[in-house]
Every structure is written in structure tokens, then in C-alpha cells.
Amino acid sequence: MNRFADLLDMLAFTPSRNAKLSLLQDYFRTVPDPERGYALAAIARDLDIPAVKPAQLRELISARMDPELFGYSYDYVGDLAETIALAWPQRGAALAGRNDAPGLTEVVETLVKSSRREGPALVEGWLDRLDPPGRYGLLKLVTGGFRMGLSGRLIKQALAAFGNVNVNEIEELWHGLTPPYAELFAWLEGSGDKPVNASAAPFRPVMLSHAIDTKEFDKLDPADFVAEWKWDGIRVQATSERGISRLYTRTGDDISAAFPDLVDAISFEGALDGELLVARPSDGGIETGSFSDLQQRLNRKTVSARQLRDHPAFFRAYDVLQAGEEDLRAKPFFERRVRLESFVADLDLTRFDCSELLEFADWQDLAARRADPPFAVIEGVMIKRKAAPYLPGRPKGEWFKWKRDPFLIDAVLMYAQRGHGKRSGFYSDYTFGVWREPGELVPVGKAYFGFTDDELIEIDKYVRNNTIERFGPVRSVRAGVDKGLVFEIAFEGIARSSRHKSGVAMRFPRISRLRWDKPPAEADRLETLERMIDSAA
Known part of the structure; x- marks a missing residue:
């Protein structure tokens, strides 16, 4: 599991697209079958392990440490798999000197055959045999919570570069392949024929603009x-x-x-x-x-x-x-x-x-x-x-x-939540609102991109210094007529929505710029967004 965990860790903290491609190619080159195939299926989200659910993992850790303490830890770390991996207290023999850690292949092939009753007990036993990086890899595998900046096409491009073939060939074959992809890797390494696409109605790579x-x-x-x-x-x-x-x-x-x-x-x-x-x-x-x-x-x-x-x-x-x-x-x-x-x-x-x-x-x-x-x-x-x-x-x-040119409004930061992966130490997911009545802000959307790394540090500092309430991993931030952080929000469209308290829903909202210069009282009102809907209609 440690090789798989190391791959996940490096992918999560490697921002460069080309560097991610190199990491994947090196892994495919140095790790044998069927382990590399199972790793590929996991990061491509084509590996279904129904035997274990996140709620069952919470039950496992709650039996070994105080649930309140775990809650505080999870709140700080921001990622379930990482928190359990770091906080897991072992029973029985000490980890040092043990050489019975399970491999990725053993874990996948055992869990696929297991029931939901058997799955949690298997995971518990493996957690006791693994060190923190291995535990992290195991938990990511069973939860499927991969957030490493990897698109499906990027993974296929890594395979194409590994085998020196056109990525379109990979895409047209993909839906006829099954883990652990032994035939695919044999073809890419030159030791086997190109797999026959056994899938009816295959996907054809799209043309983009x-x-x-x-x-x-x-x-x-x-x-x-x-x-x-x-x-x-x-x-x-x-x-x-x-x-x-x-x-x-x-x-x-x-x-x-x-x-x-x-x-x-x-x-x-x-x-x-x-x-x-x-x-x-x-x-x-x-x-x-x-x-x-x-x-x-x-x-x-x-x-x-x-x-x-x-x-x-x-x-x-x-x-x-x-x-x-x-x-x-x-x-x-x-x-x-x-x-x-x-x-x-x-x-x-x-x-x-x-x-x-x-x-x-x-x-x-x-x-x-x-x-x-x-x-x-x-x-x-x-x-x-x-x-x-x-x-x-x-x-x-x-x-x-x-x-069309995007819509723009000025909105006030209301809530912030910790991110995941390399952002797990920062408050990087933001809920913003506009004025409905004097002194009343109503949430109208969420955004988690559009700002630079330096701006993220500034916003995170503001959130920590202006938190007024805590709701699990979410922080309610001071936001009033005289005190608050204003975002300029860009979005592609807007429509009425009965699912939202404000009655409106934005399409692709993102932070266009930080308005440190603007008093929160001058942020937009809900009527402005409603007029945008009426005007479009």
C-alpha cells in the first residue's frame, strides 16, 4: 500500500500538469501487474468497493478514540482519510519490525469479494498492520475520495505517453477495458497485441474549441x-x-x-x-x-x-x-x-x-x-x-x-470551510451573500476558485481572525454593514430556484477579485440578482 500512498501524496502536492504526467508514467513503468492496474482503476474512479462506507470508518475510529477528540482533529485536518490515518491508535504488537503490511492487490481483491459486514473488520485489521502513509492510501482507496487535480483525460494522456501511442486510441478503447488492465499494459509495453474494443456503442473522443x-x-x-x-x-x-x-x-x-x-x-x-x-x-x-x-x-x-x-x-x-x-x-x-x-x-x-x-x-x-x-x-x-x-x-x-460577458456582483463573505488535499490547512471554500433587508444578508452562492495562493492566505487569515461561530468544519464569519470582506463574484448565468433560501441559483460562480476597499454596506442587494433574471427572461 505504501507505493500507492506515495503516489497519491505526490500527485496531491504536485501542481504542474507535466509533473503529474511524469509521476504516473514512472509508476506504470516501475510497478508490476496487477498492482499498477488496480492503482489506475482507483485514481480513474473505475474501482467500485461497496463493502466499506465512510460512516463505517467513523465507527471504527470512534471505538478507538474519543469521538469529540476525533471531531476536533477532523475539523482541523479537513480530510476523513488523512485524519483517521494520523490518529489511528494501534492494538496489540507494535508496528516497528512488522513485515506483514498488505499490498494494494491483496486489499482490492479481498474487498471486492467481501460483504458489507466483512469489509469494516478487514479494514480495521489492515489499519493495524500499516504505518500512517499506508493507512492513508488504504482509506483513500475504500472511500474513493481522490482530489488530486487529475482529469480522466490527463490519466489517459499519461498512459498514451507511457506506451508512445495516441491518446485517442486509449479513449476509444477505455469503455471496453476492465481492471487490472493487463492487456492494456501488455500492448503499451510492446509485449502484446492492441486490445479489441469489446464494448458496443463506444465513446469517440470529442472535438473541442x-x-x-x-x-x-x-x-x-x-x-x-x-x-x-x-x-x-x-x-x-x-x-x-x-x-x-x-x-x-x-x-x-x-x-x-x-x-x-x-x-x-x-x-x-x-x-x-x-x-x-x-x-x-x-x-x-x-x-x-x-x-x-x-x-x-x-x-x-x-x-x-x-x-x-x-x-x-x-x-x-x-x-x-x-x-x-x-x-x-x-x-x-x-x-x-x-x-x-x-x-x-x-x-x-x-x-x-x-x-x-x-x-x-x-x-x-x-x-x-x-x-x-x-x-x-x-x-x-x-x-x-x-x-x-x-x-x-x-x-x-x-x-x-x-x-457572453460574465455577470458581476459584489457579495459579502458569510461562511468558510476547510479545503481538501493541499488546501486542507486553509479555509478555501466560501459562501457569500447579498443584502435582502437592511442588516440582513442572504446566502446566494459558493465559490472555491478564482483567487491566487497569496490571496488564499489573506482570506484564510481574515476568516481565523473574524470567526464568530463554529459549525463542525464550517466557520461563520463576521459580516455586517460595518464589518465584512467583499468579493467581486463573476458567474455565467442565473435562474430562480426553490431549492435555495435566496430563491436564486448562479451558474459557475467564482471570485473575480477581492474588494478590500469596498464597505460591505455597498455590496449588492437581492433585487439586483432578481432583475438580472427578469432581464434575461
């Missing part, structure tokens, strides 16, 4: 491009083959189970690229819901009949990648677009439609359309070269996104 700098328009001929609205949903891929239909996110995560209503409506053989929305037919066409509506359906293991009825899933198609057995990705966009329109015309139009192409004479004309979209759920425009093939990754000069 670049945010456009307005100076670039001088170099681009508008006659070479088309434009369409950029909808505020999530980018997905709908694919069907041999009677199997799947829905993938842009990073290749299979989310079919969360959207059975849409998956059941897939009646084609092929693959479509598009936007997942909540929408339903209306007298004026298709009525598209807000991102807040879509959030009612995201990240759910089960979907109720009411959610299916009130928030029906809808697919707005941008591109067709495959039609039947014909791969269309090498064809230019304008040819694929013609095929897409005829392809979608044969589908269930209560679940599928085509993204509208926008007419524009020049870039100034498109800028005017971008500034005045017909629906609040539009966050800008996409600009695509007519001759562009569908290229995985982010090729230069082919697709551009031109998002």
Missing part, C-alpha cells in the same frame, strides 16, 4: 465559417450500436443510467455530438429549461417518475460522427451538417433537434446577435470552420467559442 480573442477576427474570413448558439447545458455524445445505446459526457463518463428517458429514445445506429438540456415541446416549438433545471437530473443514481416528468431530458445535436457503419469524422463540417439535418429529422422530435445555424453578414453582425440572444439559456455563440474535419482534442483555428 478555443476561446476566441476578438483580435483574431481580423485574420478570419467570415465566409469560411458558420455560427450557432452555445447552449447552457452539458456537452454529451449519444451513441448506439448492436442494440446498445449509451450517453457519454465530453470526458467519456457513461451517464446513461441517469437519463433513461433520453437513452430509450435513441432509435438510430451511429453517434451524435450535442448538448444535454431539459426541454419539452410547446406551442412555440421546444421550450428549453435553465441549467438549474438540468441540475435536478445530474449526478443521480436513480431517477424518480416525478423527475422524469418535470425535467425531461433533451438532446440538441451539433454534429454527426457516425451514421450506421459509416465514419463521418474525416468529412468537412458543412458535409456533416447536411447529413446531421437529415439524420435528426428521422428521430423523436420531442427528444432530439438540430442546433440552429445563425445567419450573419460579418463579425460585427454576429457580435450584435451574441449580445442579444433570444433565450436566457444561451451563453454565447460557437464559430466553426466550414471545411473542418472532426478532430479529437482542441485543434487550432477550427472551432471557436465566443461566450
Whole structure:
């Protein structure tokens, strides 16, 4: 377990993307099968260990140390696995000189076969045999709480670099592979054939865009491009083959189970690229819901009949990648677009439609359309070269996104919570609010990025010096008319929400800058946010 724990520790405290890639490649190179495969599955979140839950780990530590003391310790450390690993008191023989520490392979293969009754006892025994780093690795493994700045694509890029192959080959194979990936590593090391993709309806690596700098328009001929609205949903891929239909996110995560209503409506053989929305037919066409509506359906293991009825899933198609057995990705966009329109015309139009192409004479004309979209759920425009093939990754000069300028408000810091990983020693997750009545702040959002490391230290110091109440790991911070820290908050959209006390929900809020200069009394009021919603509507 110690090699796995060391990898987790180094990944968590290594900010550089290239350095993370090197760490992963070194691990794959020096650690044998099947251990490296189980480590890969764990950090890629493809390892399911149902035998142990976090609540059971709390019960284990509560039997060995005072629960109140553990609560204080957890509050300070900010991470359950790290706190238990450091505080775990051993029973029986001292750890020094023991050589029976379990390995990653033993732990995984034993737990996968174990029941929920057997799992906690196994973990307890292993904790007694491991030192603190090993205990940390074990607990991270069973909780799945990896926060190391690793995306699924970054992990696949590390595999591609390790085997000197194209990352797109890894992505197209991924959903047909199972831990501990012995065939995959054999191929990457040159000692075996490339695995056959046994998965029906595989994921196809997506083509991404670049945010456009307005100076670039001088170099681009508008006659070479088309434009369409950029909808505020999530980018997905709908694919069907041999009677199997799947829905993938842009990073290749299979989310079919969360959207059975849409998956059941897939009646084609092929693959479509598009936007997942909540929408339903209306007298004026298709009525598209807000991102807040879509959030009612995201990240759910089960979907109720009411959610299916009130928030029906809808697919707005941008591109067709495959039609039947014909791969269309090498064809230019304008040819694929013609095929897409005829392809979608044969589908269930209560679940599928085509993204509208926008007419524009020049870039100034498109800028005017971008500034005045017909629906609040539009966050800008996409600009695509007519001759562009569908290229995985982010090729230069082919697709551009031109998002609307973000909304900005001034809000007051109300609560702060400790972060995780390298931020576990800092208060780095912030709840902010605006004024509803004189002297009354109402929370309207949370943010945990947008500030520099130096600014994090300043905010953390402010939180510690101005804490007025404690609620477990959360600190209530002094915030009033005369005393408080003001944040300028940037966000991409806003909608009404019955789930929030304020009645509003922001889309992608982040801290734009710290307003040490601004008195909290001059922060924005809730009416300002409500007017933003009404104006957009």
C-alpha cells in the first residue's frame, strides 16, 4: 500500500500538469501487474468497493478514540482519510519490525469479494498492520475520495505517453477495458497485441474549441465559417450500436443510467455530438429549461417518475460522427451538417433537434446577435470552420467559442470551510451573500476558485481572525454593514430556484477579485440578482 500512498501524496502536492504526467508514467513503468492496474482503476474512479462506507470508518475510529477528540482533529485536518490515518491508535504488537503490511492487490481483491459486514473488520485489521502513509492510501482507496487535480483525460494522456501511442486510441478503447488492465499494459509495453474494443456503442473522443480573442477576427474570413448558439447545458455524445445505446459526457463518463428517458429514445445506429438540456415541446416549438433545471437530473443514481416528468431530458445535436457503419469524422463540417439535418429529422422530435445555424453578414453582425440572444439559456455563440474535419482534442483555428460577458456582483463573505488535499490547512471554500433587508444578508452562492495562493492566505487569515461561530468544519464569519470582506463574484448565468433560501441559483460562480476597499454596506442587494433574471427572461 505504501507505493500507492506515495503516489497519491505526490500527485496531491504536485501542481504542474507535466509533473503529474511524469509521476504516473514512472509508476506504470516501475510497478508490476496487477498492482499498477488496480492503482489506475482507483485514481480513474473505475474501482467500485461497496463493502466499506465512510460512516463505517467513523465507527471504527470512534471505538478507538474519543469521538469529540476525533471531531476536533477532523475539523482541523479537513480530510476523513488523512485524519483517521494520523490518529489511528494501534492494538496489540507494535508496528516497528512488522513485515506483514498488505499490498494494494491483496486489499482490492479481498474487498471486492467481501460483504458489507466483512469489509469494516478487514479494514480495521489492515489499519493495524500499516504505518500512517499506508493507512492513508488504504482509506483513500475504500472511500474513493481522490482530489488530486487529475482529469480522466490527463490519466489517459499519461498512459498514451507511457506506451508512445495516441491518446485517442486509449479513449476509444477505455469503455471496453476492465481492471487490472493487463492487456492494456501488455500492448503499451510492446509485449502484446492492441486490445479489441469489446464494448458496443463506444465513446469517440470529442472535438473541442478555443476561446476566441476578438483580435483574431481580423485574420478570419467570415465566409469560411458558420455560427450557432452555445447552449447552457452539458456537452454529451449519444451513441448506439448492436442494440446498445449509451450517453457519454465530453470526458467519456457513461451517464446513461441517469437519463433513461433520453437513452430509450435513441432509435438510430451511429453517434451524435450535442448538448444535454431539459426541454419539452410547446406551442412555440421546444421550450428549453435553465441549467438549474438540468441540475435536478445530474449526478443521480436513480431517477424518480416525478423527475422524469418535470425535467425531461433533451438532446440538441451539433454534429454527426457516425451514421450506421459509416465514419463521418474525416468529412468537412458543412458535409456533416447536411447529413446531421437529415439524420435528426428521422428521430423523436420531442427528444432530439438540430442546433440552429445563425445567419450573419460579418463579425460585427454576429457580435450584435451574441449580445442579444433570444433565450436566457444561451451563453454565447460557437464559430466553426466550414471545411473542418472532426478532430479529437482542441485543434487550432477550427472551432471557436465566443461566450457572453460574465455577470458581476459584489457579495459579502458569510461562511468558510476547510479545503481538501493541499488546501486542507486553509479555509478555501466560501459562501457569500447579498443584502435582502437592511442588516440582513442572504446566502446566494459558493465559490472555491478564482483567487491566487497569496490571496488564499489573506482570506484564510481574515476568516481565523473574524470567526464568530463554529459549525463542525464550517466557520461563520463576521459580516455586517460595518464589518465584512467583499468579493467581486463573476458567474455565467442565473435562474430562480426553490431549492435555495435566496430563491436564486448562479451558474459557475467564482471570485473575480477581492474588494478590500469596498464597505460591505455597498455590496449588492437581492433585487439586483432578481432583475438580472427578469432581464434575461
